[in-house]
Amino acid sequence: MIVRRSLPLINEAIGRQAAVALIGPRQIGKTTTAFQLCEGRPSVYLDLESNEDRRKLADDPALFLQQHEDRLVVLDEIHRVPELFASLRGIIDKGRRRGHRTGRFLLLGSASMDLLRQSSESLAGRITHIDMGPFNVLETGDKNADVTQLWVRGGFPDCYLAADDRASFAWRKDFIRTYLEREIPMLGPRIPAETLERLWTMLAHNQGCLLNASRLAGALMVSAQTTTRYIDLLVDLLLVRRLQPYHHNTGKRIVKSPKVYLRDSGLVHALLGIPDFNALAGHPVVGGSWEGFVVENLLAVAPERTMASFYRTGAGAEIDLVLEVPGRGTWAIEIKRGLAPRPEKGFYIACEDIQPARRFVVYSGQDRYPIRDGAEVIGLPELAAELGAAG
16 A cells, blocks of 8 residues: 555644545545545545435435534545535534534545635635645655656556556556546536547647647647637646746746646556557657656645746747745756756756756756756656655
């Protein structure tokens, strides 16, 4: 059993807040984590995908839930029944007046759009949100073999822990098909599964590239507005990340389009038909895949309120990842694959533009050593550990 880093965060939040929302894609381990939290404390678990459990709340949810105000009530797949949020507000307020102020509800959701919107409208001041992503390098191990397996397979638990690469690859293909045929149609207007799969695959081919909605739209034979709406859906499903450009005024002509990443490297490889490391090493996406993998792992462990962006000017100055870490200043991070990384001139020019407090070059090895102009070459696990300790 791999212990999730989010477990103590959820425990702490339950101890100080009435409701906690745990947000992450399906199959990421939210339910397993919830059962771990319920061990040793009175609790009730309701799966809102189950007709039986939904019927318990159908007529009078307040009546049912108030009977369990001395227990932690876990509501799994809460976005399936968004109308519950209106009832939860009254239940929490009544419980507070009777002395039950914390640890009332743990809400598990696989899509941010309904959950965050509904909860922010109905439960302001009563709920804490915690994001839960795939496994990261601080959870799976820091050896090169551990990092490579996590990169190739991705961090979904059943996928990462599969018996071999073939089984892992098959799991990811099934996961993609399930999202296209079942999950996405349940969450909004009818979107052709074939069109969305083509878009998802195109984004995988362009992992870490600037978003050009018009070019994608031309290939899909839909409008740029429709393409943007489809990408918004994938972002809301926590499957895609839009990394925004660095906005501070540097007096330079800054690139304004966001960069787009599929948030799990294993899904990138499955969409592109890359089953193992040997196939990945010779594929054109290998550099973008490594970059996205590093970005997601660092953001997974970054302190709360860390602001992430990238920096690129029209003249070619570029920093792959800029982190504004609370209390620790700005960190400039260049991402290189290989064992002898050499930052390009544009990285040093960009650092002169934004004057970061720390400068790192993340690479595939494990040694740490200084290079020119105050920059350090560092392995991903060591930088993730240092960033995680900065909170």
